[in-house]
Amino acid sequence: MTMMNSFEKLQELYKKGDYISFYTLYKALEKPLDDEVLLLAIKLARSASEWLDIEDILIQLKKSVNIQSVEKSKLCYEFYDFVRKKLNRKESEIILEKCFRVISNSTDSDLVFYAKKIQIKTRLILLHQGLLNAEEKRKVIEDGLNLYEKYKEINQCESLSFLEILVDYIGKHPIPDLKFGLEIIEKIIQDNSIKNYNKISFYLKKARFLLRTKYYLEIRNPIELPNEIKEILSFLEENKYLPATEIIESVYGNHLLDLELIEGIEFLENNILKLWQLGYHQEARNDYNNALRWMQDRGQGKLLKEFSQKINLPKKVNKTILEAELEMLHKSHDFHISGDYYNAGETLEKIISNIENETFQVLFIGTLVNNTSQRSIKNIKEIKIIDSKIKDLNEVGKTFLIAQLYAFMAMLDKKQSKKYFINSGKMYENLGMIQESLEQYQNYINQKLIEFNENKKLSTIDGVPKDLKKIISFFDADHWIKNRYSLQGNLCQVSGNLSLYIKQFEIAIESFEAASNLYLKANHLNSFALNTHRLGSIYLELGRKNQNINDYEKGNKVLSEGISISKKSKLNNFIWRLQFIYALTYIEPLARKLVSPNDVLLYVKNGEKCLDQIAFYLDGMIHKANQTNSSENLEATITFKDDTRQIISSGTHFFQSRGNYTKAIEWLEKMRTRSLLISMTNYKLNNDELKKHPLLLQENNIISHLYEENLNEFQEYSQNDLDKLYQKMLNDKITNEYAAIKRLTKLSITNLKESIRNNEKKLDGQKLFFLYYFIEKDNIYVYGISSQVEKILFSKVPIKTSDLEDYLSTFYLNINLSKTKDYNPGETFWTRFSDLIAPLKEWTQPDDIICIVPYGKLQNLPLHSLHIDGKPLIYRNPVFYNISLSTWQYIQFKNTIFSNFKSVGLFGNPEYNLENAEEEVLSLVRLFKKEALFGKNVTKKTFLKALKADDFIHFAGHGDLDKGHGFLSGLKLNDGVLTAKEIMNQRANTNFVTLASCDVGRQKNHSGEELVGLTSAFIASGVNTVMTGLWEVDDADAKEFFSIFYKKLLEGFPKVIAMQQAMLALMEISGKSHFCHWAMFSLTGDWR
Structure with missing residues (x-):
C-alpha cells in the first residue's frame, strides 16, 4: 500500500471511529511517515489523550523537509504543552504571541490557517477555564466561524474538524448557547456537499445538544433511548461508525445522571469496558470517573461498591501534570466527604502552592475553605489567599472563578456573607451557569434566615418571599438545569426554614417532607440524610414544646425510615448524627415521663441499642482515619468529635437518671479520649513482624468492612468476628499482647475493679479509690469506684459549672498574684470549691490513695489542694490523676515497674536563662550520682534519645503553652521547641517523666474529652507516669519540692506518696502555706 493510499485508509478509519485498526495500520507503516499521516495521527492521539504518542509524533514531524510542517509541529507542541502542563494566562500569552508571529510572517495559507486555529482554540480554552473575559466569547466564536467560512473550500476536512471544536465550546460555559449550536449542526447535516462520514461527529454533537434542549425535564422511560436519539444511532450504524452504540449510550447515560436518574449508571456500566476495548480509553475513563x-x-x-467491583480500568501510568493535580483534588475531596478532614487538609496544604492550573487553584482553595470550616481552624490565612486571588482575577474581567471565590469568601466572612452570596449568584446567572447561581441565591436566603434566628428582627427576612419567588421562576423557565430535583429539594428546605422561624411548624414539616421526596427522586442520599436530620429535629422540638409523645413517635418513624435508606450512603461523618437524634426519640420521652409503663422497658432497650450503635460508629470513624502518627490520629478524631459533647451528655444522663451508674461510666469511657487510647495501643504496630502477621491483616479486613457497610446486621456480625479474632490472637505469641491491649480499650467496671484489687495487694492496708467526674450543662456529678463497694457511688456536687467558669477565668492570674500579696484563705479556690471533693469524706478513709479523673472544666485544676475537714485533700490522702479509666487500666496491663533511677536523663537550663533550674538539676546529679546535660547539649536529638533509652527523665527549663489546639505546647530546648505533637509520635521506653516547667501540665480539652498537651503526649508515646507544673513554678519552691520528692522515691516510697510527703513538707515551711507554693505539680498515670 502506497503512503497516499495509507493516508486515505487511515483517514477513513479515523472518521469511522476504528481506533484499533488505525493504530495497527499506522504502526505498520514504514518510516519516515508523510506529514499528513503524522498530523492525522496527532488528532487521534489527542482524542485518546495519549500524550506520549503526541510527543513521539511531533518529534518525527520536526524532522520534516517541509518548513510549514516543522512550524506546525512547533506550534502544536507548544499548544499541547500548555493544555497538559501550564494551563494559565502567562503561558497562553506565549502561545498567542507565537501564533501571531507565524500569521504575520507566513505566506502559506495552510500554515496561517493552522496558526489561527491554535490561536482561537487557546482563547476558547481560556474562556472555559475562566481565564478570559466571558464577554469576549461572542467575538471568539465569530472569529472562529469566519475562519471556517474562509477555509472550508480550501480544506473541507480540516475546516470541519475545527468547526466541531467551535460547536463544542458554543455549548459550554460561560454563556452556553445550545440552540445556536444546534442550528450550526443542522446546517452541516443538511449540506449535501459534505460526505456522510464527515457528518458523523456532528450527529454525535446533535445527540448531546438535543438531549439538553428537548429532554431537559424528564424522560418517561429512561431505560430506552428517545426516538430522535435512536434515529441518530441508525445514521451512525448505516455509515459504519464502529463505536456507534457505545458512544450514543455513553452520551445518553451521562445525560441521565445530569437528570439525576440512576439508570444512567447502568448505561455507563454496560459500555465503559466496551469503549476501552475499542481504544476509546479517554472516553472510558471520563465515563468511569463521572x-x-x-x-x-x-x-x-x-x-x-458494586460498580467498582464490576469495572476496574488500568491506572493511567503517564499522567499529565494537570491530571495529577486533579487526582489530588479528588483525593482530598474523598477524604472530606468521608469525614477525614485532617487528611483532606494535609493533602491540600502540601500541594496548593505548587499548582500550575489557575482554575484548579480556585478549586483547591474551595476545598481548603470547606476543610478549614470543618476543622474549626482560624481562617485569616484563607481570607488573605482569596482576597489576593480575586484581585488577580479582576484583571480578567467577567469570569466564573471570581463568582466561586465570592462564594468561598461568604463561608469565611460571616459579617459580609450575604453580600458575597448575592454577588456570586448574579455573576453565575450572567454567565449562564444556572445551577451554580441557584445554589448561591439559596445560600443568600439561608444566611438571612440565620441572621433572623440570631437577632429576631422581622426586617431581616422581609424580602425572603420575593427571593424565593425569583428562584422558583428559574424552574418554570424553558431551559436546561443540571441536578434540577436536588435544587428544588434545597428550595423546599429554604422554605421550610422560613416557616420554622416564623413558627409555622406544620408548613415547615410539609416543606421538609417535600424535600425528602425530591432528594429520593434525585437519588441524592446525602441530601436526604441531612434533610431527615432536620425533619427529625423538628419533631423533637415539637415533642419538647408540647410534651406529647405522639410528636416523638412521628420523629422516630421519620428517622427510622431515613436511617434505613441512608445506610446505603457513604456520608460517614453524618449518619451517626441521625442515629443520635433517633436515640433521643427514646431517651427524652423516658426522661419526661411520657412513656406508658408497659412500654418503658422497650424504650430503655431501644435507647441503649441506639447509643451502642453511635459509639460503635464513631469508633469506626476513628479506625478508618487512623494515621501513621498518633498526633494525626488524635487531630483527625478531634475533627470528628467537634460536636459529640451532647452525645456524651445525653447518653450519660440516660443511664444516670435510671440509676445505672456502671453503664453511665462505661458509656463515658466508650466516648472519651478514644483516639488517645488507640494511639497508646498502636505503638505495638511498629513491630514489622506483628504488622505483617496474617491475623493483623484479617483484623484490618474486618475493620474496613465493619465500618463501610453501615448496616446493623453486618455490624453485629463483623463485631462478633472481631471479638473472636482477638480471642484467637491471645493464643499466638506474636499477637497476644496486641490483642490483650485491644480488648482493654472496651472498659469493663468488673475488670477495672479486679485491677484495683491487684494494685491494693501492693499497699500496706490502704485502698485505691477512683473519683470520676462528669459535667452536664450547669451540673457537676461525681462517681466513686472502689473495690470494697459493689455498686458505683454517686453524688451531685452542689456547685454550678457557670460559677466555676467565672472563677477560672482569672484563676491562673490570681495564683501568680498570690506569690506577691496575701490572700484571705476564705476567698481562695481551695475552700470555695471544696464541695467538689466532699463525698470523699464519706466514701474513703484517710491515707487511701485517690485517683482523680477530671472532666471538662475540671481539667488542669489542682483538686488535691481543695479542703476536706478544714485541710487540703493532699494532707488526708495521696492523690494522682488520670486522663481516663481506660488509660489507667492500659498502663496497668503494660505492668512495667519504675526501676528507681537505674537509667536517668537529666536536662537543665537549655536556654542559659534559668540559673536556678541549672542548680536544681545539679542537685539531682549529686543525689542520683548521674550526669546531666545543660545549655547547648539540651536538644531535640538528645532528649528524644533519652526518651527511648532512659527509665526516668527530669527536665528543668521553660515550657511553651499552646492555648489553641494544644499540639504546639512544648519544651523550649536549645535548638527549638519540642512540641506535644512531636512527642506524641515517638515510641518511648521511659517509665517516668518530670517536667519542672511553667504551665506545661495544662492541657487543651476538646469535644469528646480529647486532651491535647504535654501530659497526654507523653502518655500516648508510652510513658507510664508524668509529673508536670500547672502554673508558673517558683524556682525555690521547685528545688525544695524535688529535693524531698526524689529522696522519698530513693527510700522506696511510691511516687504518689512521695509527692504527698513533699507537698506536706513544703506546706509547713514559713510563708509557703498557700497552695500556689506546694500544689503546683500533678502526677498523672501510674501511682507506683
Whole structure:
C-alpha cells in the first residue's frame, strides 16, 4: 500500500471511529511517515489523550523537509504543552504571541490557517477555564466561524474538524448557547456537499445538544433511548461508525445522571469496558470517573461498591501534570466527604502552592475553605489567599472563578456573607451557569434566615418571599438545569426554614417532607440524610414544646425510615448524627415521663441499642482515619468529635437518671479520649513482624468492612468476628499482647475493679479509690469506684459549672498574684470549691490513695489542694490523676515497674536563662550520682534519645503553652521547641517523666474529652507516669519540692506518696502555706 493510499485508509478509519485498526495500520507503516499521516495521527492521539504518542509524533514531524510542517509541529507542541502542563494566562500569552508571529510572517495559507486555529482554540480554552473575559466569547466564536467560512473550500476536512471544536465550546460555559449550536449542526447535516462520514461527529454533537434542549425535564422511560436519539444511532450504524452504540449510550447515560436518574449508571456500566476495548480509553475513563463522582457525591455507597467491583480500568501510568493535580483534588475531596478532614487538609496544604492550573487553584482553595470550616481552624490565612486571588482575577474581567471565590469568601466572612452570596449568584446567572447561581441565591436566603434566628428582627427576612419567588421562576423557565430535583429539594428546605422561624411548624414539616421526596427522586442520599436530620429535629422540638409523645413517635418513624435508606450512603461523618437524634426519640420521652409503663422497658432497650450503635460508629470513624502518627490520629478524631459533647451528655444522663451508674461510666469511657487510647495501643504496630502477621491483616479486613457497610446486621456480625479474632490472637505469641491491649480499650467496671484489687495487694492496708467526674450543662456529678463497694457511688456536687467558669477565668492570674500579696484563705479556690471533693469524706478513709479523673472544666485544676475537714485533700490522702479509666487500666496491663533511677536523663537550663533550674538539676546529679546535660547539649536529638533509652527523665527549663489546639505546647530546648505533637509520635521506653516547667501540665480539652498537651503526649508515646507544673513554678519552691520528692522515691516510697510527703513538707515551711507554693505539680498515670 502506497503512503497516499495509507493516508486515505487511515483517514477513513479515523472518521469511522476504528481506533484499533488505525493504530495497527499506522504502526505498520514504514518510516519516515508523510506529514499528513503524522498530523492525522496527532488528532487521534489527542482524542485518546495519549500524550506520549503526541510527543513521539511531533518529534518525527520536526524532522520534516517541509518548513510549514516543522512550524506546525512547533506550534502544536507548544499548544499541547500548555493544555497538559501550564494551563494559565502567562503561558497562553506565549502561545498567542507565537501564533501571531507565524500569521504575520507566513505566506502559506495552510500554515496561517493552522496558526489561527491554535490561536482561537487557546482563547476558547481560556474562556472555559475562566481565564478570559466571558464577554469576549461572542467575538471568539465569530472569529472562529469566519475562519471556517474562509477555509472550508480550501480544506473541507480540516475546516470541519475545527468547526466541531467551535460547536463544542458554543455549548459550554460561560454563556452556553445550545440552540445556536444546534442550528450550526443542522446546517452541516443538511449540506449535501459534505460526505456522510464527515457528518458523523456532528450527529454525535446533535445527540448531546438535543438531549439538553428537548429532554431537559424528564424522560418517561429512561431505560430506552428517545426516538430522535435512536434515529441518530441508525445514521451512525448505516455509515459504519464502529463505536456507534457505545458512544450514543455513553452520551445518553451521562445525560441521565445530569437528570439525576440512576439508570444512567447502568448505561455507563454496560459500555465503559466496551469503549476501552475499542481504544476509546479517554472516553472510558471520563465515563468511569463521572459515574464514580456521581455516586460518591450522592452517597450511593452500596451502588458504588458494586460498580467498582464490576469495572476496574488500568491506572493511567503517564499522567499529565494537570491530571495529577486533579487526582489530588479528588483525593482530598474523598477524604472530606468521608469525614477525614485532617487528611483532606494535609493533602491540600502540601500541594496548593505548587499548582500550575489557575482554575484548579480556585478549586483547591474551595476545598481548603470547606476543610478549614470543618476543622474549626482560624481562617485569616484563607481570607488573605482569596482576597489576593480575586484581585488577580479582576484583571480578567467577567469570569466564573471570581463568582466561586465570592462564594468561598461568604463561608469565611460571616459579617459580609450575604453580600458575597448575592454577588456570586448574579455573576453565575450572567454567565449562564444556572445551577451554580441557584445554589448561591439559596445560600443568600439561608444566611438571612440565620441572621433572623440570631437577632429576631422581622426586617431581616422581609424580602425572603420575593427571593424565593425569583428562584422558583428559574424552574418554570424553558431551559436546561443540571441536578434540577436536588435544587428544588434545597428550595423546599429554604422554605421550610422560613416557616420554622416564623413558627409555622406544620408548613415547615410539609416543606421538609417535600424535600425528602425530591432528594429520593434525585437519588441524592446525602441530601436526604441531612434533610431527615432536620425533619427529625423538628419533631423533637415539637415533642419538647408540647410534651406529647405522639410528636416523638412521628420523629422516630421519620428517622427510622431515613436511617434505613441512608445506610446505603457513604456520608460517614453524618449518619451517626441521625442515629443520635433517633436515640433521643427514646431517651427524652423516658426522661419526661411520657412513656406508658408497659412500654418503658422497650424504650430503655431501644435507647441503649441506639447509643451502642453511635459509639460503635464513631469508633469506626476513628479506625478508618487512623494515621501513621498518633498526633494525626488524635487531630483527625478531634475533627470528628467537634460536636459529640451532647452525645456524651445525653447518653450519660440516660443511664444516670435510671440509676445505672456502671453503664453511665462505661458509656463515658466508650466516648472519651478514644483516639488517645488507640494511639497508646498502636505503638505495638511498629513491630514489622506483628504488622505483617496474617491475623493483623484479617483484623484490618474486618475493620474496613465493619465500618463501610453501615448496616446493623453486618455490624453485629463483623463485631462478633472481631471479638473472636482477638480471642484467637491471645493464643499466638506474636499477637497476644496486641490483642490483650485491644480488648482493654472496651472498659469493663468488673475488670477495672479486679485491677484495683491487684494494685491494693501492693499497699500496706490502704485502698485505691477512683473519683470520676462528669459535667452536664450547669451540673457537676461525681462517681466513686472502689473495690470494697459493689455498686458505683454517686453524688451531685452542689456547685454550678457557670460559677466555676467565672472563677477560672482569672484563676491562673490570681495564683501568680498570690506569690506577691496575701490572700484571705476564705476567698481562695481551695475552700470555695471544696464541695467538689466532699463525698470523699464519706466514701474513703484517710491515707487511701485517690485517683482523680477530671472532666471538662475540671481539667488542669489542682483538686488535691481543695479542703476536706478544714485541710487540703493532699494532707488526708495521696492523690494522682488520670486522663481516663481506660488509660489507667492500659498502663496497668503494660505492668512495667519504675526501676528507681537505674537509667536517668537529666536536662537543665537549655536556654542559659534559668540559673536556678541549672542548680536544681545539679542537685539531682549529686543525689542520683548521674550526669546531666545543660545549655547547648539540651536538644531535640538528645532528649528524644533519652526518651527511648532512659527509665526516668527530669527536665528543668521553660515550657511553651499552646492555648489553641494544644499540639504546639512544648519544651523550649536549645535548638527549638519540642512540641506535644512531636512527642506524641515517638515510641518511648521511659517509665517516668518530670517536667519542672511553667504551665506545661495544662492541657487543651476538646469535644469528646480529647486532651491535647504535654501530659497526654507523653502518655500516648508510652510513658507510664508524668509529673508536670500547672502554673508558673517558683524556682525555690521547685528545688525544695524535688529535693524531698526524689529522696522519698530513693527510700522506696511510691511516687504518689512521695509527692504527698513533699507537698506536706513544703506546706509547713514559713510563708509557703498557700497552695500556689506546694500544689503546683500533678502526677498523672501510674501511682507506683
